[in-house]
Amino acid sequence: MCVAIPGRVISMDGTKATIDFSGNIVVADAGLVDTKVGDRVLVHAGCIIQTMSDELADEVESLMKEIEDLSN
């Protein structure tokens, strides 16, 4: 039921948000958060449950890269 990885909001229509998960486009309800186009968001059961702060997410991405390099 959970989508573990954040996606990015690419458009908004009222309380519906269109979200890009690395090329997979999903429409989710945005009623539980204050969000806008460009935000990184976590989606669960068709709803955005949290917006993510970008700066920290990038830090995680760079950590990810390091670990990937390690397992190569």
Add this chain to the structure above:
Amino acid sequence: MAGFDIKKIAEELKNYDGDEVRIMEVCGTHTAAISENGIPSMLSDKIKLISGPGCPVCVTVTAVIDKLIELSMRSDTVVLTFGDLIRVKGTSMSLAEAKGEGAHVKMVYSPMETVKLAKEDPDHNYVFAAIGFETTTPVYAMVLEEAEKNNLDNLKLLTSLKTMPEVIRYVVKNGGGIDGFIAPGHVATITGSDIYKELSEELGIPFVVSGFEGAQLLLTIYSLVKMKGKGGFKNLYKSAVKEEGNIKAKEIIEKYFKASDASWRGMGKIPGSGLILREEYKKYDAGSDMLDEDNMPPGCRCADVLVGKIKPCDCPMFGKKCTPDTAHGACMVSTEGSCYNYFVSGRR
């Protein structure tokens, strides 16, 4: 999290030779992420990862499935459910099998689809199988908010909602000796990290809130190894988890639901470990009271797996009679289940 040398951490985890450390990942999505990232093979044998009770389908008692089947057999009722639940056996059959016999069962991606269906088809009752933890409950509350706005009297929920703190206390009392917890990341986005900080203080066991990426999980495990025996709390998923959580979501949960006792598959009734509809919204209840019966399939050891007493591969049926294609218990059905993930990833 800058300042961590991930290479050094990975080496330390692989070469760790101290006392055994038993770490439980509570959440089913963590169980899946640990398998997908191959984390167990990156750890020393002295670091044991144990998967816990955080897979919603795995902890749903058979009475709930039986009730859903009964509802779906009615000519005026359609039962809506997430994909995993449809394949779990109740006392005699699963929702998928009932569907094969003509029952009205439909799989949906989001509970919000219930609103649309109920609006378009006023001649049928639409019942959503509302299982899940604190992460999913606000979504059900939003469904009710829409039902209220649209005056829908043909939309109902069959609720079997669980909350984390009490079952964690249960696992500590009844489980197989846990030295540290990977706190459920998505539950924490809603509840906030503070409840885990409080639990760590109360239980004297360390808790670390983690995201789902491989590096984050390694850092979390590393932190828990270092924290063994000392207690303490860390939030390594600050980008998504705030101390106070998602206030909007917590408010809407509070509006429609209140705390109650809840029955857990294989564990029985745990006081204060669930949520039920408030009296004023009982008109949306499809009959969720007293659904406590728990007819586990004979020989299935999900109950011991869920609290960390045994590993899935210690169950005599694991990989033999019980595989994802011939699943015996719920833990082998759900993609978030412990047995399923051990089987598909070869985790031991």
